[in-house]
Amino acid sequence: xxxxxxxWLGPEEAQAAADAVASGWVAQGPRVAAFEQAIAEKVGxxxxxxxxxxxxxxxxxxxxxxxxxxxxxxxxxxxxIATANAARYVGATPVFADVDLATQNxxxxxxxxxxxxxxxxxxxxxxxxxxxxxxxxxxxxxxxGIEIIEDAACAIGSVYxxxxxxxxxxxxxxxxxxxxxxxxxxxxxxxxxxxxxAERARRLREHGMNVSAAARHASGKAVxxxxxxxxxxxxxxxxxxxxxxxxxxxxxxxVERRRALAARYAxxxxxxxxxxxxxxxxxxxxxxxxxxxxxxxxxPVSRNDLLARLLADGISGRRGIMASHLEPxxxxxxxxxxxxxxxxxxxxxxxxxxxQMTETEQDHVIAAVRRAAAVAA
Ligand SMILES: *Cc1c(COP(=O)(O)O)cnc(C)c1O
Numbered sequence: 001x002x003x004x005x006x007x008w009l010g011p012e013e014a015q016a017a018a019d020a021v022a023s024g025w026v027a028q029g030p031r032v033a034a035f036e037q038a039i040a041e042k043v044g045x046x047x048x049x050x051x052x053x054x055x056x057x058x059x060x061x062x063x064x065x066x067x068x069x070x071x072x073x074x075x076x077x078x079x080x081i082a083t084a085n086a087a088r089y090v091g092a093t094p095v096f097a098d099v100d101l102a103t104q105n106x107x108x109x110x111x112x113x114x115x116x117x118x119x120x121x122x123x124x125x126x127x128x129x130x131x132x133x134x135x136x137x138x139x140x141x142x143x144x145g146i147e148i149i150e151d152a153a154c155a156i157g158s159v160y161x162x163x164x165x166x167x168x169x170x171x172x173x174x175x176x177x178x179x180x181x182x183x184x185x186x187x188x189x190x191x192x193x194x195x196x197x198a199e200r201a202r203r204l205r206e207h208g209m210n211v212s213a214a215a216r217h218a219s220g221k222a223v224x225x226x227x228x229x230x231x232x233x234x235x236x237x238x239x240x241x242x243x244x245x246x247x248x249x250x251x252x253x254x255v256e257r258r259r260a261l262a263a264r265y266a267x268x269x270x271x272x273x274x275x276x277x278x279x280x281x282x283x284x285x286x287x288x289x290x291x292x293x294x295x296x297x298x299x300p301v302s303r304n305d306l307l308a309r310l311l312a313d314g315i316s317g318r319r320g321i322m323a324s325h326l327e328p329x330x331x332x333x334x335x336x337x338x339x340x341x342x343x344x345x346x347x348x349x350x351x352x353x354x355x356q357m358t359e360t361e362q363d364h365v366i367a368a369v370r371r372a373a374a375v376a377a
Contacts, residue, residue, distance in 0.1 A: 002365065004316045005290075007178045008254060008355035009243075016242040028206070028235040029214045035241035036189065038248055039174070043156065043166025045191035047198035050241060051205050054153040054175030054188035056234040058086035058123065060201050061149045061171040061190060067092050071120040074146075076106050077325040078341040079125045083151050084324045086123065095119070096325050096335040101294065103281045104321060104344050105132040108140045113336065115140075121147040126155035126165055127321060128292060128350075129181070131284030134160055134168050149173065153188075154289035157181055157255040161283050166191050176240075181254055181289050182247035184240035205234035255287045257355050261362060262288040265351065268366035272373045274298055291353040292320050293369075294344065300374050303347050313368045320348025 020031055028050070036048035051057050067073060073087035077096035087094035097114035100107045104127045111122055122141055124132050138148055152158075153175035155165040166172050176187035190201050206212055208231030216223045266277050274296025280286055295303055303319070310317045323345040325335050351365055367377055 002315045002352045002357070002361050003354065004318050004350060004352045005179055006354040006356065007183045008250060009183070009247075013243045013246045016246045017239050020239045020242040023238075025238055027213070027237055029217075029238045031238040031241040031245065032236050033214070035236075035244045035248070038245060039156075039166075039189055040191060042248060042251070043164040043191065045166045045172065046193035047191070047195065049190045049192070049198055049201040049205065050236040051188045051190060051234040052236055053082075053177070053186055053234075054151070054173045055082040055086065056205070056232070057173035057175075057188040057190040058082065058149065058151060059089045059232075060204055060234065061173060062086055062090045062092065062121070063204060064171065064192075064197050064200060065121055065147050065149075067120045070118065072116060072118040074106075074111055074114045074119055074122040075324075076123075076125050076127070076341070077323045077335065077338055078104060078321050078344055079127065079151070079324065080153065081322065081324045081327060081329065082153075083123050083125055084330070092120070093118075094324075094333075096333075096338060096341075097122075098336075098338045098340050099127070099344060101276065101340050101344060102279075103130050103132070104128065104278075104292070104348075105130060105281075106137060107133065108136045111137055112140050115144065115146065119144070119146050121149055123149045123151050124169075125151040125153075126158060128278060129154045129158045129287040129289035130278060130281055131155065131158050131160040131165055131286065133281070133283070138169075147171070152191075153177075154180055155287065157251050157287040158289075159285040167193075170194055170197065176244055176247075181258070181287050182244070182251055184236065184244040184247070187236050187240050187244065203228065204231045207231040207233060254355050258288040258353060259286075261353055261357060262291055264359065264362055265291055265353075265366065268363070269293060269369060272370065272375055275373075288353060290350045292348045292350050294320070294348045297347075299347075299372075301372050303349055306369070306372050307349055309372050310365070310368055313364070315352060315365050315368055317352065318350040320345055320350060
């Protein structure tokens with residue numbers, strides 16, 4: 001069976017995790033601090049605050065902006081549901097905006113259509129690693145004081161206007177879930193250029209404590225900590241960070257390989273009439289965290305039948321990105337028309353793409369899609 005994704009993990013990660021265990025320091029400590037610094041440096045962000053997931057990082061971002069009940073947060077419905085849920089965690093209302101079918105990202109027009117006088121922030125998702133047009137969206141938000149939070153869960157290693165994703169906004173959230181480009185098992189990071197945000201995020205991830213356990217340990221004195229506000233336990237462990245440091249060293253190689261395999265998919269599938277395949281947007285370079293294709297209405301079989309046929313051929317595909325507004329958790333939640341979102345979620349699918357995928361495996365996938373499309377091999 002060809003999986004849709006398999007993380008590239010080797011003996012180096014196993015050794016790094018074992019070293020962390022042998023050190024006796026397994027909770028948030030020196031390896032987490034080193035991982036934060038390494039990621040921030042790599043993407044050109046001022047500060048990195050490691051947390052237990054990207055979902056936790058999005059939650060912290062909204063807390064830092066003091067967003068709460070009565071406030072609206074514009075999000076794409078076409079995203080993993082955590083994007084919208086983050087707004088609910090702080091008592092705010094997620095407002096669904098539509099996307100563009102070429103990128104599956106928000107656009108200035110779809111954001112503007114969703115904004116009201118209550119809008120405090122937009123969570124801008126770089127869906128499947130495709131950089132959204134940050135500058136264009138900022139230019140419609142900034143005049144109204146609307147903040148931008150980047151949900152870069154999928155986008156480490158992607159580039160927007162010649163600079164890595166991660167250094168373009170004051171609040172950027174990364175994920176290290178195994179479905180993403182590099183992994184720590186579970187994990188995330190909040191990136192920020194603001195020292196005050198970084199300081200408060202460090203406190204909020206650790207129960208609102210004014211001095212971290214690591215700093216208390218290092219001080220050599222008896223330090224009595226204080227809990228200055230109600231926080232959470234959003235910490236990453238040093239075992240995870242040890243794995244993450246090795247994974248970060250693989251990032252460029254992984255992105256290069258993913259881009260090469262994506263180019264092979266484009267060459268192998270691009271002549272299927274009406275098909276749209278994920279590609280670099282103007283001004284951006286994607287890491288191809290997922291390789292999606294959007295089937296035309298004229299495709300001979302339905303998206304779900306195609307997934308079933310692939311499975312019968314030993315190929316594990318996935319439906320395209322979910323639409324949060326269609327999930328029971330958002331039943332009855334008001335929203336405007338979302339036509340592109342519904343087309344994208346109903347007619348796209350994700351094909352296997354992973355670092356160690358062979359060209360033979362990929363050719364098998366391409367042949368299976370071409371058979372379903374009834375075009376010559
Ligand atoms: C995966 C994903 C998340 C959630 O990341 P976790 O680290 O699993 O919390 C959020 N947003 C998007 C767009 C994602 O793809």
